[in-house]
Amino acid sequence: NAGVTQTPKFRVLKTGQSMTLLCAQDMNHEYMYWYRQDPGMGLRLIHYSVGEGTTAKGEVPDGYNVSRLKKQNFLLGLESAAPSQTSVYFCASRYGIGTGDQPQHFGDGTRLSIL
Amino acid sequence: QQQVKQSPQSLIVQKGGISIINCAYENTAFDYFPWYQQFPGKGPALLIAIRPDVSEKKEGRFTISFNKSAKQFSLHIMDSQPGDSATYFCAAEDYGGATNKLIFGTGTLLAVQP
Numbered sequence: 067n068a069g070v071t072q073t074p075k076f077r078v079l080k081t082g083q084s085m086t087l088l089c090a091q092d093m094n095h096e097y098m099y100w101y102r103q104d105p106g107m108g109l110r111l112i113h114y115s116v117g118e119g120t121t122a123k124g125e126v127p128d129g130y131n132v133s134r135l136k137k138q139n140f141l142l143g144l145e146s147a148a149p150s151q152t153s154v155y156f157c158a159s160r161y162g163i164g165t166g167d168q169p170q171h172f173g174d175g176t177r178l179s180i181l
Numbered sequence: 182q183q184q185v186k187q188s189p190q191s192l193i194v195q196k197g198g199i200s201i202i203n204c205a206y207e208n209t210a211f212d213y214f215p216w217y218q219q220f221p222g223k224g225p226a227l228l229i230a231i232r233p234d235v236s237e238k239k240e241g242r243f244t245i246s247f248n249k250s251a252k253q254f255s256l257h258i259m260d261s262q263p264g265d266s267a268t269y270f271c272a273a274e275d276y277g278g279a280t281n282k283l284i285f286g287t288g289t290l291l292a293v294q295p
Contacts, residue, residue, distance in 0.1 A: 070224070097281060106190070108270060108287040109225070116281055124282065156224050167213060167232070167276070170283060172224030 068092055072157050072173035079147045079180045087142040087176050089157030097160040098140040099170065100124075100132060102153040109156065115140055147180045154178070185273050187286025194293050200258040202289045204271035207252065213276035215283070216245065216256050219268045228269070229256070261293045 070091045079085055089098065096117050101109040101124075111124030115134040129151060131143045140159075144151060154177050158170040186205045194200045204214075215230035231238045231245040231254065238245045244257040258265055271286040 099282075106287060108187075109285040111282055114282065158224075167215075167230055169215060169227035169230070172226065174222065174224045 070157055070159055070171050070173035072155075072176050074176060075174070076177045077179070079144075079178065081147060081149060081180060083147050084143070084145050085147065085178075086144075087155055087157075087178075089140045089142070089159075089173060091138055091140075091157075091159040091171070093159060093161070093171065094137070095159035095171070096137075096162040097170075098134065099158040099160075100130070100140065100142045101156045101158065102126065102151075103156060103175070104153050112142065112155075149180050152178060152180045185271060185284050185286045187271050187289060189289060190287070191290040192292070194258075194261045194291065196261065196263060196293055196295050198261050198293075200256075200261045200265070200291055200293070202256045202269055202271070202291075203253065204255065204273075204286050205251075205253045206273045206284075208273070208275070208284075209252070210275040211273040211284075213274045214245070214247065214254050215272050215274075216243075217270045217272065217285075219270065219288075221267075225270055258291075261291075263293045263295050266291055266293050 073088045099114040100112040113132040115121045118137040133141045154175045158172045160170045161168045216228045217225035218228040219225040242259045247254045269289045272283040274283045
């Protein structure tokens with residue numbers, strides 16, 4: 067049981083390049099989230115999904131796109147990377163809003179630098 | 182109204198001391214208040230959480246105190262240990278509401294000196 071797995075762990079891009087970050091969870095969770103973490107700003111929600119085939123915008127969605135074609139995977143895309151997108155990206159998943167409190171489970175992050 | 186304000190930004194405590202981190206919120210619809218702990222190079226992990234129907238919740242050395250009228254909640258770490266050195270995030274959510282989103286504070290970097 068791996069939990070939430072993010073790939074890659076590190077990446078360096080040049081401005082204007084594109085890339086996709088992959089998040090995979092093996093807990094059969096309905097909800098998945100993408101956050102970015104920057105010094106002094108905490109965790110800010112980029113996009114999220116409440117089920118396969120659905121996505122929604124979070125707090126800072128500009129410059130990012132997402133897809134949830136399979137329940138276990140949530141992809142975050144950068145179409146044209148900008149230096150302002152240099153950050154640590156975290157994926158999280160959650161069983162759903164059911165009986166009992168359901169915490170978010172986080173991966174260990176992808177450290178992305180854009181030159 | 183969606184913000185969660187967290188203080189202090191950083192905290193240094195001696196081993197065996199009490200660490201206290203405070204958070205405040207505005208949105209009265211928030212009804213779920215978790216604390217997450219993050220070690221360097223790792224993702225955040227749930228530490229303890231509280232619902233507003235109780236004023237305090239304790240799990241081992243960690244206690245959440247909740248003041249609904251003041252819209253404030255705090256994390257107390259008793260007998261702080263060097264292994265507690267980490268970044269702590271408070272969060273709030275309208276659990277079961279339309280948004281299904283946690284709003285995080287900006288984090289507190291705790292260093293426990295031996």
